[in-house]
Amino acid sequence: MASKVNLQHSDGLAIITIDDPATKNAIDAQFAAELIAICEVINRDSSIGAAIIKGANDTFCSGANTSAWEGDFDPASKDGYSLMDIIYRSFYVFGNLAVPTIAAVRGSAVGAGLNLALSADLRIMSETARLIPGFMRLGLHPGGGFFTLARRTMTRDQVAALGLFGETTTGIDALRIGLAYEAIDDSQVDHRAIELAKKAASDPELSRLSVRSFRLETAAPGMSWETALEFERASQMRSQRRRVERNGQ
Numbered sequence: 001m002a003s004k005v006n007l008q009h010s011d012g013l014a015i016i017t018i019d020d021p022a023t024k025n026a027i028d029a030q031f032a033a034e035l036i037a038i039c040e041v042i043n044r045d046s047s048i049g050a051a052i053i054k055g056a057n058d059t060f061c062s063g064a065n066t067s068a069w070e071g072d073f074d075p076a077s078k079d080g081y082s083l084m085d086i087i088y089r090s091f092y093v094f095g096n097l098a099v100p101t102i103a104a105v106r107g108s109a110v111g112a113g114l115n116l117a118l119s120a121d122l123r124i125m126s127e128t129a130r131l132i133p134g135f136m137r138l139g140l141h142p143g144g145g146f147f148t149l150a151r152r153t154m155t156r157d158q159v160a161a162l163g164l165f166g167e168t169t170t171g172i173d174a175l176r177i178g179l180a181y182e183a184i185d186d187s188q189v190d191h192r193a194i195e196l197a198k199k200a201a202s203d204p205e206l207s208r209l210s211v212r213s214f215r216l217e218t219a220a221p222g223m224s225w226e227t228a229l230e231f232e233r234a235s236q237m238r239s240q241r242r243r244v245e246r247n248g249q
Contacts, residue, residue, distance in 0.1 A: 005034040007041065012201030013194070014042050014051040014099070024062035025055045027112050029083060031065075032090035043098045049204030050197040051097055053120060054104040054190060061113025063134055074244070076237040084237065087112060088144050088229055095119030095149075095225070100200045100211045104193035105171070106186055110134045118149040121211065123179060124193045125171035126186040131179065135236075136166040139243045143236035145228035152219075153178045 004020040016038055018025040042048050055061055064087055074080055094101065094116065103120035111134040117123055135142040142163050150159045158177045161167040175183040184192055200207040 001030070003034060004028075004031045005038060007038045009042075009045070009048055011198070012047060012049040012204050013197050014048050015194075016051060016053040016094075017056050018053070018061055019056040021057045023065055024059050024108070025057060025113070026062045026065035027087050027090065027116070028065040029086055032086040035090045036086075036093050039093045039097055046208075047204055048099055049202065049207040050100050050102070050200035052102045052104055052190075052193050052197050053094065053116070054193070055107060057107075059107025060103070060105045060109040060129070061116055062108060063111030063113045066138070074241060076241045080237065080240065084143070084233070088233075091116040091119045091144065092225070092229065096215075098208050098211070099204070100197075100207055100214075102193045102197050104189050105129045105131075105180075106189050108132060111138075111140075112144055115144040115146055115149055118146075118152070118179075121214070122181045122196075123174070124189055124196070125174055125180040125183045126189050127171045127183045128186055129171035129174070129183075130168060131162075131170070131174055132168045133162045133166065135163070139239060139246070141232065141235040141239040143232050145225045145232060147232070148225050148228035150179075 004018065006017045006019060008015045008017070016035070020026065020031065042051055091112065101120040103117040103123045105117050105123055105125040106129060108130045109117045110132040114131055114133060133142065133146065135146070147159060147163055150162060154177055162169070169177065169179070171180060171183040174180040182192065
């Protein structure tokens with residue numbers, strides 16, 4: 001079975017590449033397990049001082065692979081809970097890596113894929129990137145702590161526009177509303193992310209100490225991400241069951 005998430009690292013920098021062209025880099029159980037395993041490798045390797053996550057195939061991540069929920073599968077069952085749990089856990093584990101993280105976003109970041117991008121400490125985006133919450137369009141309640149993740153960088157109105165009203169945005173607009181640090185030409189995204197990450201990668205010990213303080217000190221007041229994961233879970237699972245019921249009619 002081919003890997004869907006790959007790791008390369010040298011000179012203190014880890015590069016995580018999502019590579020599943022058949023699904024446009026969608027997140028499924030295999031993807032999630034591989035990302036979690038890669039994060040564990042990075043956490044154990046004290047020579048690594050920064051990490052980048054990016055997508056192959058000219059896109060970032062098309063979200064959760066919802067094909068697993070089709071047919072008679074009950075998303076609110078024990079198996080459904082376990083599937084969502086590992087998907088949630090994958091970007092939660094990535095978002096809590098022991099090193100500073102950058103998401104290099106080209107193409108589309110949809111639903112859980114947008115959550116994955118938001119999980120990074122910083123985002124470098126293509127001007128033409130498309131950020132699509134996607135939940136409402138699919139008849140799903142937002143999940144994975146989307147509201148909490150988005151609120152870390154955007155205003156309440158901006159979070160409402162994406163999460164409640166299904167607005168989408170480009171990389172250029174993402175810069176304007178605080179979702180990205182830079183929005184640049186598509187061909188320069190990976191290069192710029194590497195250039196920036198190398199600064200942190202040059203001193204892994206200091207980077208690991210600093211990112212822990214950064215996350216604790218900049219955490220927004222209100223609901224924690226851990227709480228949001230659980231708070232949204234029941235509503236999203238119910239919306240998944242409703243979607244299956246409707247599709248079966």
